[in-house]
Amino acid sequence: DAEITQSPRHKITETGRQVTLACHQTWNHNNMFWYRQDLGHGLRLIHYSYGVQDTNKGEVSDGYSVSRSNTEDLPLTLESAASSQTSVYFCASSEGNRVVSYNEQFFGPGTRLTVL
Amino acid sequence: QKEVEQDPGPLSVPEGAIVSLNCTYSNSAFQYFMWYRQYSRKGPELLMYTYSSGNKEDGRFTAQVDKSSKYISLFIRDSQPSDSATYLCAMSGYNQGGKLIFGQGTELSVKP
Numbered sequence: 001d002a003e004i005t006q007s008p009r010h011k012i013t014e015t016g017r018q019v020t021l022a023c024h025q026t027w028n029h030n031n032m033f034w035y036r037q038d039l040g041h042g043l044r045l046i047h048y049s050y051g052v053q054d055t056n057k058g059e060v061s062d063g064y065s066v067s068r069s070n071t072e073d074l075p076l077t078l079e080s081a082a083s084s085q086t087s088v089y090f091c092a093s094s095e096g097n098r099v100v101s102y103n104e105q106f107f108g109p110g111t112r113l114t115v116l
Numbered sequence: 117q118k119e120v121e122q123d124p125g126p127l128s129v130p131e132g133a134i135v136s137l138n139c140t141y142s143n144s145a146f147q148y149f150m151w152y153r154q155y156s157r158k159g160p161e162l163l164m165y166t167y168s169s170g171n172k173e174d175g176r177f178t179a180q181v182d183k184s185s186k187y188i189s190l191f192i193r194d195s196q197p198s199d200s201a202t203y204l205c206a207m208s209g210y211n212q213g214g215k216l217i218f219g220q221g222t223e224l225s226v227k228p
Contacts, residue, residue: 040220042122042218042221043204043218045215090159090160107160109158
């Protein structure tokens, strides 16, 4: 069965370190998204991609970067981790492209990141 | 002001109760309305999807959209302890490239 996986599931790091969270989907979806989830804020979009070599900034992109070298993977990098980036991170994917209005997004299980 | 507002709760009800969850929004361009269910320490899963205004029913769940009031609702009939989860509303519009705007999520607990 097709799925979307994230690794690691839990991560503790120190302020200033670079951290990369992995996201891998086997749906062969063009669209991939990264969100963070914090109490009182719901899910907020960090970065998204409509295909290989395409990346776009979301609502809360400062301090984060992504790259898309193949269809299956969209790793999220925290360049210099800050305590404000302690959160639960979710990756999602969907069919379509940048001009599609809506397709169901399928979410991964999440990565719980703590920055000390 | 957030584009989508949702009462975060928590909401606690007895088993068998009717649950009403609501979201308001400010962007009149939204045409696609979704409810996601998220169990503890899991990723969100799509529960209901509605296009434009109207009602949609699926078993014990009913989604309503009132675009004139910019208000959407999710009703759960005969609530069960297995319905205990966080419910997130989400919305999108034409030419949004599939991007979703989420509400804050409402934590629901159904007590046996």
